[in-house]
Amino acid sequence: xxxxxxxxxxxxxxxxxxxxxxxxxxxxxxxxxxxxxxxxxxxxxxxxxxxxxxxxxxxxxxxxxxxxxxxxxxxxxxxxxxxxxxxxxxxxxxxxxxxxxxxxxxxxxxxxxxxxxxxxxxxxxxxxxxxxxxxxxxxxxxxxxxxxxxxxxxxxxxxxxxxxxxxxxxxxxxxxxxxxxxxxxxxxxxxxxxxxxxxxxxxxxxxxxxxxxxxxxxxxxxxxxxxxxxxxxxxxxxxxxxxxxxxxxxxxxxxxxxxxxxxxxxxxxxxxxxxxxxxxxxxxxxxxxxxxxxxxxxxxxxxxxxxxxxxxxxxxxxxxxxxxxxxxxxxxxxxxxxxxxxxxxxxxxxxxxxx
Ligand SMILES: [Zn+2]
Numbered sequence: 001x002x003x004x005x006x007x008x009x010x011x012x013x014x015x016x017x018x019x020x021x022x023x024x025x026x027x028x029x030x031x032x033x034x035x036x037x038x039x040x041x042x043x044x045x046x047x048x049x050x051x052x053x054x055x056x057x058x059x060x061x062x063x064x065x066x067x068x069x070x071x072x073x074x075x076x077x078x079x080x081x082x083x084x085x086x087x088x089x090x091x092x093x094x095x096x097x098x099x100x101x102x103x104x105x106x107x108x109x110x111x112x113x114x115x116x117x118x119x120x121x122x123x124x125x126x127x128x129x130x131x132x133x134x135x136x137x138x139x140x141x142x143x144x145x146x147x148x149x150x151x152x153x154x155x156x157x158x159x160x161x162x163x164x165x166x167x168x169x170x171x172x173x174x175x176x177x178x179x180x181x182x183x184x185x186x187x188x189x190x191x192x193x194x195x196x197x198x199x200x201x202x203x204x205x206x207x208x209x210x211x212x213x214x215x216x217x218x219x220x221x222x223x224x225x226x227x228x229x230x231x232x233x234x235x236x237x238x239x240x241x242x243x244x245x246x247x248x249x250x251x252x253x254x255x256x257x258x259x260x261x262x263x264x265x266x267x268x269x270x271x272x273x274x275x276x277x278x279x280x281x282x283x284x285x286x287x288x289x290x291x292x293x294x295x296x297x298x299x300x301x302x303x304x305x306x307x308x309x310x311x312x313x314x315x316x317x318x319x320x321x322x323x324x325x326x327x328x329x330x331x332x333x334x335x336x337x338x339x340x341x342x343x344x345x346x347x348x349x350x351x352x353x354x355x
Contacts, residue, residue, distance in 0.1 A: 006050035011086050013135050017044045020080045029095070029131040030124065038096060038128075042136065043075035043089040051085025052141040052231050056224065058090065060113045060145065060190060061104070062097025063209045067146025070220040077221070078234075085233040088136050093190075094128075101210065103150060114188035117197075137194055142171055142231060143201035144224060145190050152309035153317075154208045156273055156302065157216050160191070161202040163247060168200040174230035175202060175223040176240045179304060179322070180247040181254070208308075244331035246302065246324050253299065253323035259284050259312035261293050266310065267319075272336050273303040274329070275321070282318055299323050302332075 008019030017023045023046075026039035056074060058067030068091060075089040092098045093112065100106040110125035117138075118130030137143065149155040158179035161172040172180050185192030185203075194201040204220055207213040222240065229237035248254060259265070263284045269275050275297040284293045295318060305320035312318065324332070 008047060008050040011044050011046050011053070011088070011139070013044075017046045017086075019046050019050070020048045021046050022080055027131075027135065029128045040093060040095050040132070041091040043087075043091065045075070045078055045080055045083055045087040045089070047080050047083030047085050047233070049084040051083070051233050053086040053088060053139060054228065054231065054233060055088040055090065055137055055140040055143040056146070057093045057137075057143065057190060058146045059098050060093045061111075061147060061150075061209075062092075062094045062099070063101050063103055063151070064146070064148040065210060066148050066206045066208075066213055066216055066220070067204070068092060069212050069217045070146055070224065073217070073221045074224050077225075078228075083228075083233050084235055085231070087228075087233070088140060090132070090136060093132060103209070111188075113190060114186060116188050116190050116193040133190075133193070137190070137199065138197070140194075140199055142227070143190075143194050143199055144171075144175070144227065145201060145203045146220065147203055147205050148207050148209045148211075149205070149305065151209050152307070154306060154308055155205045156304040157204075157206050157219060158304060159202050159204055160185075162192075162195055163249065165195065165200065168195055168202065170230070171200045171227065172202050174227045174239045175204065176226045176242050177204070177219075177223060178242045178245055179302065180245065181304070181322070182248045244328060244335065246322065246328045248322065254301075254304070255298070255321050255323075256317045257281060257295060257298070257319050257321055258314075259293075259295075259316045259318055260314055261286070261291070262311075262313045263287070263291075263293075264310060265307060265312050265318065267306065269303055269306075269319070272332075274301075274332050274336065275303060276300045281321075284312055284318075297321060300329055 011017040028037040030038040058071045096105045115125040115129040117133040118126040159172045159177045160183045162168045163182040191201045191203050206216040226239040228234045230239040263286045267282045269281045277300045281295045301321040301323045
């Protein structure tokens with residue numbers, strides 16, 4: 001869409017944000033047991049100039065904090081004079097879960113990210129989802145939803161998107177992440193619901209829950225800016241191109257490597273997330289150290305997710321390995337040599353995925 005010349009319009013929710021205005025609002029999406037409002041913090045930056053409307057959402061899972069910092073930074077970074085279009089920043093989408101610092105809505109453990117688009121007269125999660133979706137998301141043209149891994153695991157910085165949809169692929173590429181994984185998205189997720197409604201949406205997966213990881217946050221703020229450049233919300237800027245990319249198709253090889261025995265897990269891959277076929281990923285040992293099972297890479301690939309809590313039962317996922325071709329391997333090795341991967345070292349100590 002070339003919206004460069006389009007007329008600016010007010011953004012309407014219960015109120016109205018005029019072109020040229022930034023507004024911080026607390027928007028009521030439910031009530032507590034005490035009858036107090038549950039309000040989500042939202043920043044709307046309505047540009048002086050017309051253009052597309054883009055949403056950013058964080059903490060749909062309440063303990064996934066990296067995205068909260070990304071949205072805070074982005075919402076603070078641009079003035080209406082910078083923006084051709086409108087930015088809708090939902091800082092904390094799942095407020096009850098955020099209060100409890102846990103993934104799900106603490107009442108009945110409902111997953112807000114399986115509740116979209118929601119219904120006005122259904123359970124708590126669906127009501128919240130419906131308020132959010134109707135008021136903010138349905139008015140947008142594109143969206144980025146920020147996540148991290150679930151607890152006890154960590155995820156490599158990557159984008160998940162329905163890469164069979166050309167509009168979604170354009171958005172995923174514009175974000176500039178090195179790794180883009182195909183996924184249609186689960187039913188009721190914000191990403192799959194919005195995308196099905198004609199609002200191309202991607203998920204960004206980044207690091208660990210319950211942490212702020214500055215190196216990843218910085219990349220995601222830059223990725224967001226690249227998206228705004230791609231769609232001419234920031235017409236002076238060009239989108240960024242990563243030096244290497246790996247993009248999976250629906251039928252590509254990625255595999256959860258699982259434990260076949262119970263025991264203590266010692267991760268041995270790293271410090272970079274590249275493993276070659278046959279290299280040791282980890283060892284699972286029993287407590288008498290009489291049996292040690294060495295787990296090796298079945299193919300050359302990138303470790304995009306890894307267990308952190310170092311105990312396993314048969315069937316537990318140890319790591320998520322994405323197959324890469326020789327050309328990508330060579331590019332990654334060259335970047336490792338050039339020191340480009342040094343910021344990724346945290347993954348070894350830190351480091352699966354969910355959205
Ligand atoms: Zn999540």
